[in-house]
Amino acid sequence: MAEKLLEVNNLKKYFPVKAGIFKKTVAYVKAVDDVSFFVNKGETLGLVGESGCGKSTTGRTILRLLEATAGEVIFEGKDVLSLNKEDLRNIRRDMQIIFQDPYASLNPRMTVADIVGEPIDIHNLAKNKKERNEKVKDILERVGLGSEYMRRYPHEFSGGQRQRIGVARALAVDPKLIIADEPVSALDVSIQAQVINLLQDLQKDFGLTYLFIAHDLSVVKHISDRIAVMYLGKIVEMADKTELFDDPMHPYTQSLLSAIPEADPTKKKERIILEGDVPSPVDPPSGCRFHPRCPKAFDKCSVEEPVFKDYGDNHFAACHLLEE
Amino acid sequence: MANKNKEKLVDVKNLKTYFYTEEGVVKAVDGIDFEIYPGETLGIVGESGCGKSVTSLSIMGLVESPPGKIAEGEILFEGIDLTKLSQAEMRKIRGNEISMIFQEPMTSLNPVYTIGDQISEAIIIHKGLSKKEAMKESVEMLKKVGIPLPEQRINEYPHQLSGGMRQRVMIAMALSCDPKLLIADEPTTALDVTIQAQILELMNSLKASYGMSIMMITHDLGVIAEISDRVAVMYAGKIVEYTDVNTLFADPKHPYTWGLMNSIPKLDRDVNRLQAIPGIVPNPLNFPDGCKFNTRCPLAEGKCFTDEPKIVDAAEGHKVRCWRYKDLEEMKKQNVKIYEEQR
Ligand SMILES: Nc1ncnc2c1ncn2[C@@H]1O[C@H](COP(=O)(O)OP(=O)(O)OP(=O)(O)O)[C@@H](O)[C@H]1O
Ligand SMILES: Nc1ncnc2c1ncn2[C@@H]1O[C@H](COP(=O)(O)OP(=O)(O)O)[C@@H](O)[C@H]1O
Ligand code: SF4
Ligand SMILES: [Mg+2]
Ligand SMILES: [Mg+2]
Numbered sequence: 001m002a003e004k005l006l007e008v009n010n011l012k013k014y015f016p017v018k019a020g021i022f023k024k025t026v027a028y029v030k031a032v033d034d035v036s037f038f039v040n041k042g043e044t045l046g047l048v049g050e051s052g053c054g055k056s057t058t059g060r061t062i063l064r065l066l067e068a069t070a071g072e073v074i075f076e077g078k079d080v081l082s083l084n085k086e087d088l089r090n091i092r093r094d095m096q097i098i099f100q101d102p103y104a105s106l107n108p109r110m111t112v113a114d115i116v117g118e119p120i121d122i123h124n125l126a127k128n129k130k131e132r133n134e135k136v137k138d139i140l141e142r143v144g145l146g147s148e149y150m151r152r153y154p155h156e157f158s159g160g161q162r163q164r165i166g167v168a169r170a171l172a173v174d175p176k177l178i179i180a181d182e183p184v185s186a187l188d189v190s191i192q193a194q195v196i197n198l199l200q201d202l203q204k205d206f207g208l209t210y211l212f213i214a215h216d217l218s219v220v221k222h223i224s225d226r227i228a229v230m231y232l233g234k235i236v237e238m239a240d241k242t243e244l245f246d247d248p249m250h251p252y253t254q255s256l257l258s259a260i261p262e263a264d265p266t267k268k269k270e271r272i273i274l275e276g277d278v279p280s281p282v283d284p285p286s287g288c289r290f291h292p293r294c295p296k297a298f299d300k301c302s303v304e305e306p307v308f309k310d311y312g313d314n315h316f317a318a319c320h321l322l323e324e
Numbered sequence: 325m326a327n328k329n330k331e332k333l334v335d336v337k338n339l340k341t342y343f344y345t346e347e348g349v350v351k352a353v354d355g356i357d358f359e360i361y362p363g364e365t366l367g368i369v370g371e372s373g374c375g376k377s378v379t380s381l382s383i384m385g386l387v388e389s390p391p392g393k394i395a396e397g398e399i400l401f402e403g404i405d406l407t408k409l410s411q412a413e414m415r416k417i418r419g420n421e422i423s424m425i426f427q428e429p430m431t432s433l434n435p436v437y438t439i440g441d442q443i444s445e446a447i448i449i450h451k452g453l454s455k456k457e458a459m460k461e462s463v464e465m466l467k468k469v470g471i472p473l474p475e476q477r478i479n480e481y482p483h484q485l486s487g488g489m490r491q492r493v494m495i496a497m498a499l500s501c502d503p504k505l506l507i508a509d510e511p512t513t514a515l516d517v518t519i520q521a522q523i524l525e526l527m528n529s530l531k532a533s534y535g536m537s538i539m540m541i542t543h544d545l546g547v548i549a550e551i552s553d554r555v556a557v558m559y560a561g562k563i564v565e566y567t568d569v570n571t572l573f574a575d576p577k578h579p580y581t582w583g584l585m586n587s588i589p590k591l592d593r594d595v596n597r598l599q600a601i602p603g604i605v606p607n608p609l610n611f612p613d614g615c616k617f618n619t620r621c622p623l624a625e626g627k628c629f630t631d632e633p634k635i636v637d638a639a640e641g642h643k644v645r646c647w648r649y650k651d652l653e654e655m656k657k658q659n660v661k662i663y664e665e666q667r
Binding site: 050051158160161188189190191192193194196197200215217218219221222245255256258259260261262263264265266267271273274276277278 | 569
């Protein structure tokens with residue numbers, strides 16, 4: 001039986017919308033609204049969904065870069081959301097994040113050695129400067145950057161190289177979990193493949209666990225063991241990746257999968273084209289949030305919210321159609 | 325193909341567009357040849373910086389000058405060389421005969437005018453209708469591109485629309501003057517997959533009903549497969565492979581094309597490791613001698629480092645720019661993985 005490294009229960013993150021001269025809170029952006037999932041030790045869970053559905057917010061709330069509105073985050077048995085500052089700092093060693101934008105996420109005034117070395121300093125992982133630089137050198141080599149780059153600044157690197165620096169920084173403290181928030185989305189296809197291969201090699205070598213956030217379903221399918229699909233602040237389906245692609249249960253997953261353009265002109269896909277746009281998370285639709293766009297919606301869908309439950313073999317989904 | 329007997333709508337010959345910068349000459353587009361036939365979609369695919377946008381701006385006569393300049397070549401549109409036209413003459417062609425849509429519609433829509441004002445302005449200029457008639461026509465156009473409640477939408481401003489809707493508005497504007505050629509530069513790159521699917525479907529159906537030609541620029545091989553009839557693959561300012569879409573995907577003959585296709589994960593086939601193309605695109609100010617792909621090509625040898633290969637007919641209707649495409653052919657037959665699974 002697989003061992004859970006991370007467990008997220010009923011997590012909510014609401015951002016207040018303020019208006020008027022007194023900056024009164026008039027509404028909430030329900031960015032993450034009652035999300036539950038787990039990540040097993042050594043596996044990769046892919047988190048997919050369209051722009052604004054709450055993927056990054058989920059990742060950031062888990063790490064407490066944002067404070068949760070409600071819910072539970074259990075990491076190795078510890079309740080992350082109730083940790084004090086000191087314990088939080090310690091646990092952050094085990095949970096690291098890689099960001100989407102390799103241009104914006106690195107401090108332009110720091111050398112590569114300092115960018116990668118900073119977390120080592122924060123967590124006092126080196127006895128002296130020499131040992132720290134040795135560590136940095138090792139890690140840089142591990143991600144395919146020679147030590148000759150240590151004194152250079154981020155702007156001197158290409159997008160793919162910058163992303164390697166971001167990966168090196170995350171690895172520097174020897175974490176157990178890495179939350180990778182769209183780590184290859186900003187890269188050219190040929191460079192994407194290099195970084196994906198690197199992440200997979202590192203996972204094997206260091207026994208890492210990944211929460212891999214992305215919107216590119218082909219990439220997610222390649223790298224993940226299991227996949228969770230988000231829509232408007234909720235996870236609507238979660239399953240083993242093969243299961244999810246072969247037998248998607250939720251109508252949103254079905255249309256999402258059918259929308260992927262495949263690099264094969266002989267394949268003429270049967271598309272389920274969704275009408276309209278994703279509604280606003282400030283005032284999400286009643287009942288099932290997908291109902292205004294769902295090609296299979298029926299009366300119950302606009303009234304009652306479907307429950308997210310296990311339909312066997314850890315294949316979770318939330319849809320009234322499944323409850324017969 | 326039936327194309328043979330058709331007149332070419334666009335015929336680009338040896339186009340060179342250079343930027344004369346302080347650091348040196350950027351040969352953004354360096355001698356490309358291609359043609360577009362009436363009613364077809366030509367896909368142009370390549371990684372960022374390879375010259376896709378500069379190619380389309382060159383056709384539109386919108387290359388920033390200085391520092392940019394069409395240094396050589398011809399762009400024949402219905403037999404007329406666009407590079408020889410005056411600004412005023414070009415303005416007439418733009419938006420009338422040739423329209424363009426961009427990756428980020430927000431930057432090409434004016435934030436202070438309503439959607440209706442912007443579409444109707446295009447219609448007034450190009451069709452000479454009255455303001456009232458043009459507004460009516462705008463509503464019709466918005467309907468055609470699938471915008472719900474168009475009577476209401478014409479009174480809204482760009483920021484009130486979602487990305488997908490803005491792109492639809494751009495398409496409506498581009499089509500409002502019945503262009504013969506629509507240039508679409510990464511029109512779906514900023515959009516989500518479900519919205520991308522909507523827009524691609526829209527473009528395909530509009531192409532069928534308007535009978536126009538499309539030049540589709542993208543870095544996404546999935547989009548290329550979806551929408552193109554023929555494809556030009558660009559690398560470092562040159563076309564390295566050029567053929568019809570089915571042939572390209574079934575039988576890529578250039579090591580770069582082959583590499584690109586193997587570096588993307590496939591939905592129907594699981595592999596443990598992707599075959600990545602090593603290295604990075606060379607700096608345009610400092611291209612290597614010989615073949616520009618030689619810094620990353622696993623087949624590169626001797627001649628590749630000294631002489632630039634010409635683009636040649638490897639088969640009927642299939643052009644390739646590589647000294648060793650025949651060797652690649654052999655290797656493909658023997659199932660050799662030319663991009664090693666390096667670590
Ligand atoms: N600091 C904030 N204040 C208010 N609203 C926010 C804030 N951060 C995010 N949101 C909103 O929360 C929702 C979820 O945002 P989030 O960034 O998590 O989406 P995402 O799934 O990561 O999208 P993308 O694919 O575009 O990165 C969005 O509606 C967003 O506008
Ligand atoms: N205004 C400009 N000044 C200088 N160089 C430019 C300018 N516009 C584009 N370039 C250069 O031309 C090359 C091709 O650019 P572009 O056509 O935009 O690439 P893409 O294929 O990504 O669309 C790049 O090296 C780019 O840096
Ligand atoms: S010419 Fe040589 S270097 Fe260029 S693509 Fe062909 S084999 Fe590779
Ligand atoms: Mg995000
Ligand atoms: Mg471009």
